[in-house]
Amino acid sequence: MFSKILIANRGEIALRVLRACKELGIATVAVHSTADADAMHVRLADESVCIGPPPARDSYLNIPSLLAACEITGADAVHPGYGFLSENARFADILAAHGVAFIGPSPEHIRIMGDKIEAKRTAMQLGIPVVPGSDGAVTSEVEARRIAADIGYPVLIKASAGGGGRGMKVAHTPEDLEVALGTARSEAKAAFGDDAVYIEKYLAKPRHIEIQVLGDGNGNAVHLGERDCSLQRRHQKVWEEALSPALNESQRQEIGETVAAAMRKLRYSGAGTVEFLYEDGEFYFIEMNTRLQVEHPVTEMITGIDIVNEQIRVASGSPLSMRQSDITFNGHAIECRINAEDPRTFAPSPGRISYFHPPGGLGVRVDSGVYQGYVIPPYYDSLIGKLIVHGRNRVECMMRLRRCLDEFVVDGIRSTIPLFRALVDDPDIANGVYDIHWLENWLGSHD
Ligand code: ADP
Numbered sequence: 001m002f003s004k005i006l007i008a009n010r011g012e013i014a015l016r017v018l019r020a021c022k023e024l025g026i027a028t029v030a031v032h033s034t035a036d037a038d039a040m041h042v043r044l045a046d047e048s049v050c051i052g053p054p055p056a057r058d059s060y061l062n063i064p065s066l067l068a069a070c071e072i073t074g075a076d077a078v079h080p081g082y083g084f085l086s087e088n089a090r091f092a093d094i095l096a097a098h099g100v101a102f103i104g105p106s107p108e109h110i111r112i113m114g115d116k117i118e119a120k121r122t123a124m125q126l127g128i129p130v131v132p133g134s135d136g137a138v139t140s141e142v143e144a145r146r147i148a149a150d151i152g153y154p155v156l157i158k159a160s161a162g163g164g165g166r167g168m169k170v171a172h173t174p175e176d177l178e179v180a181l182g183t184a185r186s187e188a189k190a191a192f193g194d195d196a197v198y199i200e201k202y203l204a205k206p207r208h209i210e211i212q213v214l215g216d217g218n219g220n221a222v223h224l225g226e227r228d229c230s231l232q233r234r235h236q237k238v239w240e241e242a243l244s245p246a247l248n249e250s251q252r253q254e255i256g257e258t259v260a261a262a263m264r265k266l267r268y269s270g271a272g273t274v275e276f277l278y279e280d281g282e283f284y285f286i287e288m289n290t291r292l293q294v295e296h297p298v299t300e301m302i303t304g305i306d307i308v309n310e311q312i313r314v315a316s317g318s319p320l321s322m323r324q325s326d327i328t329f330n331g332h333a334i335e336c337r338i339n340a341e342d343p344r345t346f347a348p349s350p351g352r353i354s355y356f357h358p359p360g361g362l363g364v365r366v367d368s369g370v371y372q373g374y375v376i377p378p379y380y381d382s383l384i385g386k387l388i389v390h391g392r393n394r395v396e397c398m399m400r401l402r403r404c405l406d407e408f409v410v411d412g413i414r415s416t417i418p419l420f421r422a423l424v425d426d427p428d429i430a431n432g433v434y435d436i437h438w439l440e441n442w443l444g445s446h447d
Pocket of ligand 1: 162163164202204235275277286
């Protein structure tokens with residue numbers, strides 16, 4: 001087992017990883033920018049190192065500074081959290097070259113899944129269902145027209161290097177295609193320095209359903225069921241739940257087993273998430289994230305499995321602590337991402353939290369790095385924390401969530417708590433009937 005882990009992240013996820021390390025008896029090193037000197041993860045870690053000025057590229061993305069911090073503190077492993085360097089294969093390679101373990105999958109798997117065309121090809125080879133579309137990159141408009149006619153309009157042009165929903169364009173007719181192809185290409189070039197694009201069928205009303213997996217790198221892998229993350233704004237997840245209200249038990253077992261079998265074939269190591277769009281009873285692979293996800297706690301709440309603990313154990317060479325038959329799903333969990341934003345306009349609202357009172361009680365978990373008097377810096381994402389609620393069933397979970405939102409006080413800044421308070425009272429949400437466009441439509445009609 002590792003003796004000291006450096007946590008290459010900030011905010012709630014740095015704290016989340018720190019908690020897992022402490023429970024394993026592993027010493028912790030926090031790193032921080034000058035803007036985060038007062039952060040909770042810095043206060044609670046055994047040691048801390050300032051790695052640079054506020055802009056992320058000079059601190060949390062600064063590989064030489066992180067390496068130096070490992071060297072100074074003698075850390076033997078790095079947990080990257082999510083975002084920042086968590087899906088950077090070069091960082092994993094560099095750490096390995098310096099004898100420091102990267103708590104995540106192999107650089108090779110990070111690379112494959114980081115390239116959408118390569119990821120889709122790999123998924124197909126592993127028997128995972130994908131969205132019908134071009135076989136690899138599309139090079140000419142003639143080819144694009146032929147494929148689009150084949151799969152049927154509307155089609156979506158996507159950037160191979162894409163992320164965060166950028167470089168995606170819908171074409172409804174052959175006439176749209178030329179323009180969509182051109183804009184997707186130039187957006188991809190500008191955002192990612194790579195203009196490779198591919199085409200797939202545009203699904204009109206899908207849900208976003210993702211499967212959490214854990215592998216040990218030796219061909220053992222399990223799935224921990226699915227999360228439904230269909231409630232999104234600008235492709236950003238807002239509310240996540242496990243299990244999905246849209247799946248029945250046999251659909252769940254089938255897709256879970258398909259994904260777990262694929263991970264066994266790949267000899268995948270660590271935690272990962274295979275993301276699908278789901279429409280009319282069919283699953284369509286969109287991407288795989290080779291890291292811990294923001295919404296992992298809903299899975300922990302229904303399985304009782306500490307995903308970060310498993311990541312650390314597997315990275316240190318231990319086998320998975322469970323088999324598929326050990327995993328059962330208990331009740332229902334919902335996560336709300338509470339942001340420091342105006343609940344109507346979503347304008348960022350950094351600043352000092354003058355009063356902070358998180359909810360508590362049975363089945364309630366608040367993952368947050370903030371505290372009363374803390375100043376949310378303007379340089380990073382606006383996540384104040386995650387409210388995760390568990391109930392014996394979805395109805396109990398929703399009742400508890402409503403109660404928690406009424407109890408939750410964050411003063412001094414604006415937060416998205418009122419948005420969630422309105423959502424829990426909506427009949428579609430109560431019934432679990434929503435797709436990936438539902439929230440934007442709802443926001444449009446509640447202006
Ligand atoms: P990114 O990495 O940029 O987030 P994804 O491939 O994960 O790209 O897709 C982001 C979002 O775009 C999805 O959650 C979904 O809302 C939408 N999307 C992606 N592919 C399709 C598709 N074929 N049809 C309809 N919507 C899609």
